[in-house]
Amino acid sequence: MAYEALTLHRLSPHLGAEVRDIDITRPLSNAQVEELHQALGEYGVLFFRDQPFDHDSQKRFGRYFGELDIHPNTPGPDGHPEILPIHADANSKRINGERWHSDVSCFQAPPLGSILHLHTVPPLGGDTLFASLAAAYEALSPQLKAYLEGLTATHSGERSYRRTNRLIGVDDAGRVHPSAVHPVVIRHPISGRRGLYVNRGFTVRINEVPEEESDAILHYLWQHAERPDFQMRFQWQPNSVAFWDNRAVQHLAVWDYYPNTRSGSRVTIKGQRLAA
Numbered sequence: 001m002a003y004e005a006l007t008l009h010r011l012s013p014h015l016g017a018e019v020r021d022i023d024i025t026r027p028l029s030n031a032q033v034e035e036l037h038q039a040l041g042e043y044g045v046l047f048f049r050d051q052p053f054d055h056d057s058q059k060r061f062g063r064y065f066g067e068l069d070i071h072p073n074t075p076g077p078d079g080h081p082e083i084l085p086i087h088a089d090a091n092s093k094r095i096n097g098e099r100w101h102s103d104v105s106c107f108q109a110p111p112l113g114s115i116l117h118l119h120t121v122p123p124l125g126g127d128t129l130f131a132s133l134a135a136a137y138e139a140l141s142p143q144l145k146a147y148l149e150g151l152t153a154t155h156s157g158e159r160s161y162r163r164t165n166r167l168i169g170v171d172d173a174g175r176v177h178p179s180a181v182h183p184v185v186i187r188h189p190i191s192g193r194r195g196l197y198v199n200r201g202f203t204v205r206i207n208e209v210p211e212e213e214s215d216a217i218l219h220y221l222w223q224h225a226e227r228p229d230f231q232m233r234f235q236w237q238p239n240s241v242a243f244w245d246n247r248a249v250q251h252l253a254v255w256d257y258y259p260n261t262r263s264g265s266r267v268t269i270k271g272q273r274l275a276a
């Protein structure tokens with residue numbers, strides 16, 4: 001695809017591009033927004049360096065791509081309910097995104113994308129891994145593709161959010177965490193490519209087969225979708241930004257920097273129901 005308003009530098013064979021020579025902390029032109037949207041569909045995840053966002057500029061950037069979501073389990077800071085703090089330090093007992101996942105896939109309409117800005121990064125480590133759902137689907141055998149055709153899976157926030165709340169000392173006894181059913185194989189709304197939409201963080205059951213079979217198939221699919229050859233790894237610097245498409249990639253945050261601090265914030269853009 002040709003780009004006139006953006007300078008893009010591809011980072012790996014299946015996914016990821018760095019966008020250079022752009023200041024996303026300031027208002028953007030229609031041409032820049034249009035091409036960022038196209039590039040997100042083409043590369044699945046876009047990276048930017050040296051973007052000192054504050055909450056307002058991060059939200060303005062996010063709103064170019066849709067309405068912002070509010071996280072179902074973690075409240076935002078005062079006056080910014082759409083901001084999800086991403087923070088770990090020597091007192092942390094857990095971090096966001098320690099398992100492979102696609103953000104909030106337990107929502108009926110999972111988020112289109114997420115935009116993470118880190119202002120503080122550890123001296124070493126704290127990378128984020130991304131894996132292409134399309135590369136994972138395309139590498140399945142024709143027999144397995146045929147088996148998965150038409151199947152749906154339940155995605156639930158129960159285990160992940162209950163664990164988080166227990167570790168941070170929040171009583172969620174009366175709360176019902178979201179769950180949703182999605183096709184196992186989705187069609188990407190921008191690129192039209194098929195993607196394997198199951199993840200270790202939220203997917204709990206393939207609905208049309210017996211439970212033991214669902215467990216075995218899900219374990220195989222999680223492992224397959226996490227293969228290193230479908231992945232890329234992003235090394236953060238202060239004021240780097242990652243903008244990923246949750247219908248194109250899943251991701252994992254590596255917690256190898258304890259007791260150092262890694263800190264920033266995420267906004268999440270509302271999506272739509274996923275089509276098979």
Ligand code: SIN
Binds near residue numbers: 254
């Ligand atoms: C997340 O899952 O949004 C966190 C990703 C990260 O901290 O790298």
